[in-house]
Amino acid sequence: MTTGTENWLAHRWGKWVVPYAALWITMLVGGVVVVILVLVSAEVYDNVVDDAGLANLDKPALAFMEQLRSPGLDAFITGFTNIGGGIGMPILGSILTALLIFTSRSWRPLILIGGAAAASVTATTLGKKMIGRVRPDHADAVPPYETSPSFPSGHTLNTTVVIALVVYLACLQIKRTSARIGLIAAGVIFIVAMGLSRVYLGHHWLTDVIVGWVIGLAWVGIVIMAHRFFHALRRREHAGDAPTFEHPAHLHDGAVGATAGGPAGGTVQTDANDADTPGPAGRSSSSG
Numbered sequence: 099m100t101t102g103t104e105n106w107l108a109h110r111w112g113k114w115v116v117p118y119a120a121l122w123i124t125m126l127v128g129g130v131v132v133v134i135l136v137l138v139s140a141e142v143y144d145n146v147v148d149d150a151g152l153a154n155l156d157k158p159a160l161a162f163m164e165q166l167r168s169p170g171l172d173a174f175i176t177g178f179t180n181i182g183g184g185i186g187m188p189i190l191g192s193i194l195t196a197l198l199i200f201t202s203r204s205w206r207p208l209i210l211i212g213g214a215a216a217a218s219v220t221a222t223t224l225g226k227k228m229i230g231r232v233r234p235d236h237a238d239a240v241p242p243y244e245t246s247p248s249f250p251s252g253h254t255l256n257t258t259v260v261i262a263l264v265v266y267l268a269c270l271q272i273k274r275t276s277a278r279i280g281l282i283a284a285g286v287i288f289i290v291a292m293g294l295s296r297v298y299l300g301h302h303w304l305t306d307v308i309v310g311w312v313i314g315l316a317w318v319g320i321v322i323m324a325h326r327f328f329h330a331l332r333r334r335e336h337a338g339d340a341p342t343f344e345h346p347a348h349l350h351d352g353a354v355g356a357t358a359g360g361p362a363g364g365t366v367q368t369d370a371n372d373a374d375t376p377g378p379a380g381r382s383s384s385s386g
Contacts, residue, residue, distance in 0.1 A: 128324060131320065135221075136222075136225040136250065156305055163297050163298040163300070164238065167240065167298070176242075178291070179295040179296060181292075182295075191215060191260045191264075195264070198271075201271055210267065211263050211264065214259050214317060214318070214321045215260055217317065225249060225250050226246060229247065229249045231248040233246075233300075233301060233302065234302075240298075240301075244301050248306050249305075250310045254296060254302075255314045257292045258293075258310065259317055259318055262315065263322075265282055265285035266322055269281060289311070294307070
């Protein structure tokens, strides 16, 4: 029984973990860099932002948002901002990731989005503990009130990471330019609206939100770079397409196939944008 279990684990390891090693390592290093970036930004923020800084940027922004409030709009934006919270965003992210896994027939969306979200949550938690910035007064906020530290905005940072990566991976499967533009525009609007909703409700200062956007986009850029590096490395090693449900590629099998004149399960792609090459079903053959 033990031998059978070990053989099964070794088989799965070879088919699903080894081909993704470069992706995991690059994302791990990038995640460490992002956490350090949050800690450094918190230290810099603490040194340069004082009461004058708040008066010049954060307080005027909050005062402007207070002028826009109304009972109906308050209720709508409270419902919207809950989507980016500790319950709403995991649910939304899981649904979108599951859809990407189903349509791409690959586990890469889970690796990319799951790993990126874990790093952003870690960065948010450490940043809040490091800086301990107080949120706007409850008198200036819309209930229900929040009492955790304010910097950076977790809603903004985590929403930026999850939605931006969902848009990126979806665009790899969509070939129509107009559809891609529409998807990107929708993602940008959602991310911007989520950040501004935090200021509107008085739950965060504007600088909390700006830092969330900047760090989130920086982390997304690192994850996308890791994804492209993953595909480039597989081409260089003549390992063929990355594993999918239909073709669970094995590095050893790929090497044998290359010796025989080509990788197992298909031809080595030489296009620099192999992840965007249309597959037989009109989707990307290596979409994600």
